[in-house]
Amino acid sequence: MARPREFDRNKALHLAMETFWELGYEATSTGVLVSRMGIGRSSLYATFGSKEELYAEAMDSYVRDLRVRVIERLEADGPALEILEDFFLSVAQRRGSTDEPLRCCMIVRASISGTDQTPEIRTRIKKTIEELDRAFFKLLQRAREEGTLKTNTKLRDSARFLTTTFQALNVAALAGRDCRELREIISRALTTLD
Template structure:
């Protein structure tokens, strides 16, 4: 009979997420992870497999939380333009209480791992696709209500907004001058006109 786990798996995942977010995948050691998670190496291996499997679990959890958070913020905005402004402002300020210097964990993975790991390349493509679909539906809704011009191409604008958001997320890690990124966001939002 297997022994019950002596730790809260969700808390351990949250702690591991913080380590990966702060250091990146490659720079995060098993010792860093077990120390922050409050577990021993054998427990990490028994519960998650290895470092890569732990990161996959962390990334899946992060993506699910991130998409739900973004969708809630977009759906609760008074208008499509306000929804997009809130989304981009969240990247600048660090939405959900995160540090903007850390960036989006999925975008970080896109930069660090996706170029040479097919699993993470596919994962980050799927994440982008889900965000693009959310934006696409939001823009279509704005066209239906008359807020946005019927001449807009919702699919093309959604893709352009997502690519801009990824670029902004990476840029925020360099601690740019705030007025520069805020001016850039104003230009990005003209895509909705």
């Protein structure tokens, strides 16, 4: 109909997401958004509405990525318990390595922040956590079907515990725990499964 957008909306959104991820909502000014997204102020507001709305969309983008990085990985073929352990160990590895910037999970940060807590964000948080719970649950179910997990404990509770552990690892790493300590935490958490 008219002049087309000069930038890729998804790319811009992704850049916004990375910025929010790195800095958090409060510390991310519209100025740095504009510069990191590589678009003009007007374009930002015309396309995304406001900082708050952009943040909500960035959160969705983050969760989409999380699904690939985490959930799809837990759904991969193979022995369930091995997949579980490998997953957690890779988290420890990544969190323990010094070269990577070590960002806080957006969901954890948003849970904590308290200030940027619109009802929409709250809903996104709960939904995502339920999704993680479900992914761990399905994996545990698989393990039980495989016979590698012979336990009577409620798998729902186990799944919730794993989600909590996942988030706890993030916090622990940010608080300064090293890779060895993270692995200790993981092996302990996994022993509670049976």
